[in-house]
Amino acid sequence: xxxxxxxxxxMASGRALEHIFEEAPGRFDITLFGAEPRGNxxxxxxxxxxxxxKEYEQIITHDSAWYEANGVHTRFGETVTAIDxxxxxxxxxxxxxxxxxxxxxxxxxxxxxxxxxxxLPGVMAFRDLDDVNAMVAAARRPNAKAVIIGxxxxxxxAAAALRLRGMEVVVLHLTGHVMDRQLDPAAGYLLQRExxxxxxxxxxxxxxxxxxxxxxxxxxxxxxxTVYGADIVIMAAGIRPETRIAVDAGLHVERxxxxxxxxxxxxxxxxxxxxxxxxxxxxxxxxxPLYDQAKVLAKTLAKNDAAFRPVQTATQLKVTGxxxxxxxxxxxxxxxxxxxxxxxxxxxxxxxxxxxxxxIGAVLYGETGxxxxxxxxxxxxxxxxxxxxxxxxxxxxxxxxxxxxxAAVAALPDDAEICGCNGVCKGAITGAILSKGLTDLDGVRxxxxxxxxxxxxxxxxxxxxxxTLGDSYNPAAxxxxxxxxxxxxxxxxxxxxxxxxxxxxxxxxxxxxKTSCGCAKxxxxxxxxxxxxWPGEYEDDNQxxxxxxxxxxxxxxDGTYSVVPRMWGGMTNPRELRAIADVADxxxxxxxxxxxxxxxxxxGVKKEDLPGVWADLNAAGMxxxxxxxxxxxxxxxxxGSDWCRFGTQDSTGLGIRIEKFMWGAWTPAKLKLAVSxxxxxxxxxxCKDIGVICVDxxxxxxxxxxAGLDIKPTELLGHANSEDEALEIITALTQMYRxxxxxxxxxxxxxxxxxxxxxxxxxxxxxxKRRHYAERFAYSQQFAQVDPWEERVNGKDxxxxxxxxxxxxxxxxx
Amino acid sequence: MTxxxxxGAINAIPQRGARCVNTPNGKIAIFRTADDQVFAMDNRxxxxxxxxxxxxxxxxxxxxPLHNWVFDLSTGTAQGADEGQVRTYPVQVMDGRILIxxxxxxxxxxx
Ligand code: SRM
Ligand SMILES: Cc1cc2nc3c(=O)[nH]c(=O)nc-3n(C[C@H](O)[C@H](O)[C@H](O)COP(=O)(O)OP(=O)(O)OC[C@H]3O[C@@H](n4cnc5c(N)ncnc54)[C@H](O)[C@@H]3O)c2cc1C
Ligand code: SF4
Ligand code: FES
Numbered sequence: 001x002x003x004x005x006x007x008x009x010x011m012a013s014g015r016a017l018e019h020i021f022e023e024a025p026g027r028f029d030i031t032l033f034g035a036e037p038r039g040n041x042x043x044x045x046x047x048x049x050x051x052x053x054k055e056y057e058q059i060i061t062h063d064s065a066w067y068e069a070n071g072v073h074t075r076f077g078e079t080v081t082a083i084d085x086x087x088x089x090x091x092x093x094x095x096x097x098x099x100x101x102x103x104x105x106x107x108x109x110x111x112x113x114x115x116x117x118x119x120l121p122g123v124m125a126f127r128d129l130d131d132v133n134a135m136v137a138a139a140r141r142p143n144a145k146a147v148i149i150g151x152x153x154x155x156x157x158a159a160a161a162l163r164l165r166g167m168e169v170v171v172l173h174l175t176g177h178v179m180d181r182q183l184d185p186a187a188g189y190l191l192q193r194e195x196x197x198x199x200x201x202x203x204x205x206x207x208x209x210x211x212x213x214x215x216x217x218x219x220x221x222x223x224x225x226t227v228y229g230a231d232i233v234i235m236a237a238g239i240r241p242e243t244r245i246a247v248d249a250g251l252h253v254e255r256x257x258x259x260x261x262x263x264x265x266x267x268x269x270x271x272x273x274x275x276x277x278x279x280x281x282x283x284x285x286x287x288x289p290l291y292d293q294a295k296v297l298a299k300t301l302a303k304n305d306a307a308f309r310p311v312q313t314a315t316q317l318k319v320t321g322x323x324x325x326x327x328x329x330x331x332x333x334x335x336x337x338x339x340x341x342x343x344x345x346x347x348x349x350x351x352x353x354x355x356x357x358x359x360i361g362a363v364l365y366g367e368t369g370x371x372x373x374x375x376x377x378x379x380x381x382x383x384x385x386x387x388x389x390x391x392x393x394x395x396x397x398x399x400x401x402x403x404x405x406x407a408a409v410a411a412l413p414d415d416a417e418i419c420g421c422n423g424v425c426k427g428a429i430t431g432a433i434l435s436k437g438l439t440d441l442d443g444v445r446x447x448x449x450x451x452x453x454x455x456x457x458x459x460x461x462x463x464x465x466x467x468t469l470g471d472s473y474n475p476a477a478x479x480x481x482x483x484x485x486x487x488x489x490x491x492x493x494x495x496x497x498x499x500x501x502x503x504x505x506x507x508x509x510x511x512x513x514k515t516s517c518g519c520a521k522x523x524x525x526x527x528x529x530x531x532x533x534w535p536g537e538y539e540d541d542n543q544x545x546x547x548x549x550x551x552x553x554x555x556x557x558d559g560t561y562s563v564v565p566r567m568w569g570g571m572t573n574p575r576e577l578r579a580i581a582d583v584a585d586x587x588x589x590x591x592x593x594x595x596x597x598x599x600x601x602x603x604g605v606k607k608e609d610l611p612g613v614w615a616d617l618n619a620a621g622m623x624x625x626x627x628x629x630x631x632x633x634x635x636x637x638x639x640g641s642d643w644c645r646f647g648t649q650d651s652t653g654l655g656i657r658i659e660k661f662m663w664g665a666w667t668p669a670k671l672k673l674a675v676s677x678x679x680x681x682x683x684x685x686x687c688k689d690i691g692v693i694c695v696d697x698x699x700x701x702x703x704x705x706x707a708g709l710d711i712k713p714t715e716l717l718g719h720a721n722s723e724d725e726a727l728e729i730i731t732a733l734t735q736m737y738r739x740x741x742x743x744x745x746x747x748x749x750x751x752x753x754x755x756x757x758x759x760x761x762x763x764x765x766x767x768x769k770r771r772h773y774a775e776r777f778a779y780s781q782q783f784a785q786v787d788p789w790e791e792r793v794n795g796k797d798x799x800x801x802x803x804x805x806x807x808x809x810x811x812x813x814x
Numbered sequence: 815m816t817x818x819x820x821x822g823a824i825n826a827i828p829q830r831g832a833r834c835v836n837t838p839n840g841k842i843a844i845f846r847t848a849d850d851q852v853f854a855m856d857n858r859x860x861x862x863x864x865x866x867x868x869x870x871x872x873x874x875x876x877x878x879p880l881h882n883w884v885f886d887l888s889t890g891t892a893q894g895a896d897e898g899q900v901r902t903y904p905v906q907v908m909d910g911r912i913l914i915x916x917x918x919x920x921x922x923x924x925x
Contacts (some may be wrong), residue, residue: 332874334886446895518879520870547868547879559865804833805821
């Protein structure tokens with residue numbers, strides 16, 4: 001009998017042995033080495049074991065009776081430390097074992113991030129039963145805390161399991177959403193929300209800095225300064241093929257041990273399979289392909305023809321009560337189309353990616369029953385043209401007549417409930433439409449209350465209107481924000497607040513966006529709405545901002561930038577002027593101009609020079625003038641009572657005070673103010689977004705002027721008796737505009753839309769309302785008044801200002 | 815064939831962002847999408863030369879920062895009513911590193 005030695009008693013080798021006994025019974029004398037002190041078991045099921053849903057005994061795949069019956073010599077708890085290919089032996093603790101044929105099935109090893117403190121007791125991986133036992137023991141301690149580094153499949157299964165065992169769990173994840181390798185941001189958002197509802201803290205974009213502790217783990221520190229207490233830290237940041245003995249033996253190893261289609265390594269007597277191998281540059285991390293490899297390897301050993309070919313894989317998360325499915329390639333590209341179905345009420349998200357009418361990728365959340373059906377189509381390359389309209393609804397909708405959503409609504413009985421929030425049935429809605437002669441959605445909302453709360457039944461209400469009104473219903477009266485959504489700006493703003501939506505993926509999911517990642521129109525708008533509505537909570541998404549707001553300078557037609565420092569109220573001094581002159585010299589800035597906003601513009605700055613320019617301006621006490629921002633720009637002033645013979649009040653001082661209080665605020669569109677010391681109005685206050693005209697008795701506050709694309713004088717809002725009162729009125733007005741304005745809607749357009757009287761009623765007549773608006777403004781300023789230049793001088797977004805790589809002219813070969 | 819050239823880690827580019835590689839004859843913009851696909855194309859808009867790497871990335875497209883033309887990242891073709899073509903370059907990601915086709919830098923240099 002030929003001697004066959006197998007290194008590694010894992011999932012792949014277990015399956016291979018079964019096939020070998022089928023293909024070549026009695027042909028080999030087999031010795032099975034395993035580093036773990038136990039035989040083959042179902043590693044996948046470690047998650048349910050950790051969760052307490054299964055016992056170890058239930059996941060054993062091969063027991064001692066099986067090894068005995070098949071004559072396998074088991075050497076468990078014995079690591080193979082070397083292979084001597086010349087002498088055809090393997091070396092382990094108990095000496096040498098010779099082979100005719102050798103199988104390497106060493107799987108992979110968890111990747112331990114080289115962090116300070118990684119060797120402290122309490123830092124563990126999640127790979128084998130010993131790890132599970134250690135975690136279970138730690139979870140028994142009262143108030144035990146776990147920090148999991150890595151929000152991938154393994155990390156999340158560990159998180160859910162440890163939470164079930166009562167631990168306080170924090171998941172740290174490097175990128176913007178969990179399971180980013182398998183899920184798109186929309187599904188990642190839903191998953192995160194589900195985990196959070198179970199009491200798991202998920203911290204995305206987390207850069208772990210160090211694991212802290214004296215004699216054992218005590219905490220984990222992040223780059224952003226956050227520190228999480230921890231009794232155990234689980235490294236679930238990835239795996240590396242376990243190839244050490246193969247490398248030492250001189251086999252061809254790249255990322256994994258290189259094998260051909262027959263699972264033969266660079267040595268014809270040595271075979272390999274499982275996570276330790278690389279086939280056609282692919283290393284697998286899921287079992288399905290490994291089972292195919294096991295089949296092929298057995299045939300090769302039995303001298304039968306077989307070939308392993310690259311396969312697609314599908315992933316499912318094994319957390320009880322969570323359904324996530326992902327398969328194939330779900331990235332965007334021009335030659336691809338996507339079909340997205342979102343059902344916000346039941347938390348469902350489905351996305352299919354098609355190319356040439358064939359499904360090539362699928363991400364399913366909430367309802368994954370059709371996953372295998374889609375996966376099958378991916379593998380077979382099924383032509384989907386015939387079922388295109390109903391494809392996303394799944395297998396159950398195929399074959400019969402295509403389901404017409406309009407007909408479905410028409411067929412509903414009159415007592416069918418349409419609006420769950422307000423308990424409005426179909427009959428009540430159609431009744432209101434007919435009896436009140438309603439023709440638009442707002443009217444239906446006002447009279448029937450349907451779709452007036454969360455809005456998630458809006459599409460049903462709209463269909464009812466179409467059915468009831470026929471051609472006279474014009475849904476186009478709603479002007480969608482952009483082609484990614486049916487909703488207009490107002491609806492989106494309202495629902496963000498009503499539903500407590502606090503991230504862009506949350507908005508896109510709950511409001512049923514039609515694209516997975518939005519566009520250049522909706523993303524900046526959503527980012528502003530979230531910044532304005534959730535101060536201190538929402539983390540600004542830089543990548544959703546236009547370049548000017550991302551790099552805090554104005555892009556010019558030649559790709560250079562202009563830099564405008566603040567000059568509070570238009571005042572400056574020799575020190576600032578000298579610093580500006582010096583910086584212009586030092587960085588060879590080609591143009592220096594006085595702007596129409598009473599300050600100085602440095603034009604033609606190279607992008608890579610921006611941090612240097614800012615550092616010098618900062619050093620002279622200047623901050624960004626936000627000349628690029630949909631936010632507070634300038635507060636122009638005149639010389640006022642300080643110097644002017646007509647000046648009634650300190651217009652310069654008030655302007656500076658306003659600018660110092662309001663700088664940094666983001667607004668729907670740019671916001672420009674001015675304060676003039678008398679009605680001669682030298683600061684041009686009566687064509688500004690907000691303007692103050694000082695008079696003997698105090699301050700007249702004007703607003704809603706325009707002097708750009710449109711020219712329009714301001715309206716008088718009201719009168720203030722003191723600077724304090726003027727400031728309260730101005731900030732309250734600004735806050736009302738911040739909360740109600742549509743993105744890119746200047747204050748005069750907003751006022752036209754909501755009515756000057758409505759604004760006067762809230763800001764001038766209702767003192768309580770005014771105070772509340774002003775308080776909300778002041779609160780949000782706490783988070784807004786950070787000089788973006790200083791942050792970047794100190795290293796924030798450094799990637800923006802440096803090339804990724806530089807290549808010189810190729811040097812001629814010598 | 816020479817090996818592909820390593821131009822940096824994928825994590826050096828923010829998701830839905832871009833950075834440039836400088837070559838003797840101009841900049842190549844390297845884009846990273848929300849789902850970690852990577853694309854490379856000339857950092858010059860065919861309209862009026864806008865730096866495409868500074869645009870907003872959405873899906874597998876970028877919107878030029880100067881006048882909002884939209885380009886498909888995989889083909890470099892202008893979308894919608896606009897007509898134009900940006901040259902694209904082959905890139906691939908291996909082990910978290912971005913590799914660019916070896917001949918690209920030579921070609922850019924030779925132009
Ligand atoms: C620099 C400056 C011109 C100057 O040399 O004086 C200027 C320059 C630009 N203006 Fe302006 N505006 C400047 C004062 C004005 C003024 C006068 C004022 O503020 O008193 C107005 C009329 C008042 C108003 O805002 O309505 C003005 C009305 C506009 C408009 C029309 C806005 C509108 O809603 O009607 C735009 C276009 C836009 O925003 O979409 C615009 C847009 C621009 C942009 C940002 C064009 C762009 O998108 O790139 C220019 C940027 C150049 C740069 O890099 O600095 N600029 N712009 C002034 C900067 C003031 C500052 O210190 O911050
Ligand atoms: C908690 C968990 C959940 C998972 N869930 C899923 C899932 O849901 N779906 C899925 O498809 N995949 C899942 N996986 C991945 C799956 O378990 C692996 O793909 C599979 O186990 C790989 O099989 P393998 O035989 O290559 O390696 P392994 O199963 O790891 O076996 C390798 C064995 O070799 C031993 N060994 C290593 N070096 C030596 C040596 N020098 N001498 C002797 N013995 C050695 C190791 O100790 C190990 O026991 C999960 C993995 C884990 C850890
Ligand atoms: S008026 Fe304003 S936007 Fe127009 S060219 Fe002058 S600075 Fe630019
Ligand atoms: S330069 Fe790109 S759109 Fe004009």
